[in-house]
Amino acid sequence: MKKIGFLSFGHWSDHPTYQTRTGGDTLxxxxxxxxxxxxxxxxxxxxxxxxxxxxxxxPFPLLAAIGAKTTKIEIGTGVxxxxxxxxxxxxxxxxxxxxxxxxxxxLGISRGSPEQVIEGWRYFGYxxxxxxxxxxxxxxxxxxxxxxxxxxGFAEPNPYPMFPNPPGLLRLEPYSDGLRERIWxxxxxxxxxxxxxxxxxxxxxxxxxxxxxxxxxxxxxAEQIRLYKEAWKNAGHQxxxxxxxxxxxxxxxxxxxxxYFGQQxxxxxxxxxxxxxxxxxxxxxxxxxxxxxxKELKNDEAIQEADTLLLTIPNTLGVDYNIHxxxxxxxxxxxxxxxx
Numbered sequence: 224m225k226k227i228g229f230l231s232f233g234h235w236s237d238h239p240t241y242q243t244r245t246g247g248d249t250l251x252x253x254x255x256x257x258x259x260x261x262x263x264x265x266x267x268x269x270x271x272x273x274x275x276x277x278x279x280x281x282p283f284p285l286l287a288a289i290g291a292k293t294t295k296i297e298i299g300t301g302v303x304x305x306x307x308x309x310x311x312x313x314x315x316x317x318x319x320x321x322x323x324x325x326x327x328x329x330l331g332i333s334r335g336s337p338e339q340v341i342e343g344w345r346y347f348g349y350x351x352x353x354x355x356x357x358x359x360x361x362x363x364x365x366x367x368x369x370x371x372x373x374x375x376g377f378a379e380p381n382p383y384p385m386f387p388n389p390p391g392l393l394r395l396e397p398y399s400d401g402l403r404e405r406i407w408x409x410x411x412x413x414x415x416x417x418x419x420x421x422x423x424x425x426x427x428x429x430x431x432x433x434x435x436x437x438x439x440x441x442x443x444x445a446e447q448i449r450l451y452k453e454a455w456k457n458a459g460h461q462x463x464x465x466x467x468x469x470x471x472x473x474x475x476x477x478x479x480x481x482x483y484f485g486q487q488x489x490x491x492x493x494x495x496x497x498x499x500x501x502x503x504x505x506x507x508x509x510x511x512x513x514x515x516x517x518k519e520l521k522n523d524e525a526i527q528e529a530d531t532l533l534l535t536i537p538n539t540l541g542v543d544y545n546i547h548x549x550x551x552x553x554x555x556x557x558x559x560x561x562x563x
Contacts, residue, residue: 224561224562224563225529225530225531225532225557225562226266226267226297226530226531226532227265227266227267227531227532227534227552227553227557227562227563228260228265228266228267228268228269228296228297228299228467228531228532228533228534229256229260229265229267229268229269229533229534229535229536229545229549230269230270230271230301230469230533230534230535230536231253231256231268231269231270231271231279231535231536231538232271232273232278232279232535232538233249233253233270233271233273233278233279233538234249234277234278234538234539235248235249235277235278235539236277236539238539240539241539242539242540242541242542242544243538243539243541246277249278249279249538250279250285250288252538252541252542253268253270253279253285253289253538254285254288254289254292255542256268256538256542256545256546257289257292257293257296257298258289258292258293259542259546260296260546260549261293261294261295261296263546263549263550263553264553265296265549265553266296266297266531267296267297267298267299267329267531267533268289268293268296268297268298268299269298269299269300269301269329269331269533270282270285270286270299270300270301271300271301271302272300272302272303272304273304273338273339274304274307274338274339274340274343274347275338275339275340275343276338276339282300282303283316283317283319283320286298286299286300286320286324286328287319287320287323287324289324290320290321290323290324290325290327290328291323291324293324293327295327296327297327297328297329298320298324298327298328298329299328299329299330299331299407300330300331300332301331301407301409301427301429301467301469301533302331302332302333302407302409302427303330303331303332303333304333304334304335304336304338304344304361305332305333305334305335305361305362305364305365305368306334306335306344306349306357306360306361306364307335307343307344307347307349308364308368310364310365310367310368310371311367311371311395313368314368314371314372314395315395315396315397317330317372317399317402318372318395318396318397318398318399318402319397319399321399321402321405322397322399326399326401326402328399328402328405329405329407329425330402330405330406330407331407331408331409331427331467332365332368332406332407332408332409333361333365333408333409333410333411333427334357334358334360334361334362334365334415335357335358335361336411336497337497337498342357344357344360362418365408365422366422368406369403369406369422369423369424371394371395372402372403372406373403374394374398374400374403375392375394376391376392376393376394377392377393377394378392378393378394379392379393380392380393404423404462405425406424406425407419407424407425407426407427407465407467408422408424408425408426408427409427409428409429410426410427410428410432410447410451411429411431411432411433411503412432412433412435412447413435413446413447413450416428416447416448416450416451416454417450417451417454419451420451420452420454420455420458420464421454421458423455423458423460425464425465425466425467426448426451426464426465426466426467427466427467427469427533428444428447428448428466428467428468428469428525428529429468429469430469430470430471430505430506430535431497431503431504431505431506432444432447432503432504433501433502433503433504434494434502434503434504439492439504440492440504440505440506440507440525441506441522441523441524441525441526442524442525443504444468444506444524444525444528445524445525445527445528447525448466448468448525448528448529449528451464451466452464452466452528465530465531466528466529466530466531467529467530467531467532467533468525468526468528468529468531468532468533469532469533469534469535470506470508470509470523470526470532470533470534470535471487471508471509471510471534471535472508472509472510472516472520472534472552472556473487473488473508473509473510473548473551474511474512474513474516474548474551474552474555474556475488475510475511475512475513475516476512476513476551476555479544480510480548480551483537483540484508484510485510486510487508487509487510488508488509488510488511488516488519490507490508491507492504492505492506492507493505493507513551513555513556513559516555516556517556517559517560520556520560521560532562534548534549534552536548536549
């Protein structure tokens with residue numbers, strides 16, 4: 224059994240073939256899609272966060288709105304770039320959204336990836352300290368965020384407050400008990416996957432990772448997951464870790480599916496550079512008739528290692544078509560693979 228969710232990049236553009244022409248379209252359709260996904264039995268609604276782009280950015284208003292309109296589905300991110308964040312303000316936003324959803328938030332965070340502008344986090348008022356890289360800054364902010372989610376008091380109270388204070392140091396409010404245990408780290412390397420385990424975060428592994436052996440993508444990703452699980456065990460955490468992998472998977476069950484995605488399944492892994500000095504391996508997309516799709520997915524080692532599968536969706540094609548895409552996986556593929 225696996226948890227199955229969707230992952231939306233939240234694109235929009237004033238393009239004649241898009242169902243999402245504006246930011247408002249994308250936000251409102253994201254809410255509608257999450258409600259419909261819950262109705263068909265999907266387990267999670269996840270959203271990518273990008274800045275300076277016609278894509279979803281500040282996630283917490285959207286997550287809170289989805290939380291208010293749904294009752295069961297997990298609601299998360301994949302991922303929030305911590306280089307852009309104020310970790311204390313983020314802890315307040317996350318606490319509020321988690322309380323609205325009654326404890327269903329699953330927040331994926333990371334040190335970030337290449338963005339639309341050069342050093343975009345500087346425009347938000349942040350810069351690495353002397354001797355730090357921007358990746359160091361992102362990880363440091365993540366640790367501050369995790370610490371504040373514990374709910375421990377740390378701020379000296381005013382002796383003459385506007386309202387009476389409880390005794391002792393004050394914590395951030397609203398506080399949501401249990402949210403600290405539902406934070407995920409998006410890791411592109413084996414080393415950062417191990418770091419995530421040491422810091423008691425679940426693991427999100429995307430459709431790309433840094434190439435560390437030259438092996439096929441799904442094998443490198445499976446090795447990363449095994450290293451993560453070993454590090455979690457060695458750290459002695461008392462709860463079970465979770466691992467998600469993202470995949471582009473399309474079951475071709477009608478002519479429209481074949482028109483949109485019939486050529487995608489003929490691709491293969493690719494290698495390239497997402498940073499000037501770091502070679503990455505990009506996983507292939509899966510698109511085939513259900514019987515063939517099942518055969519191919521059985522050989523994906525990383526999916527076998529993960530407990531959660533996030534299906535990347537073409538959000539610009541609208542709510543109805545995306546529900547069709549997700550329903551096709553649940554109906555024609557998941558049962559035969561033992562995911563349902």
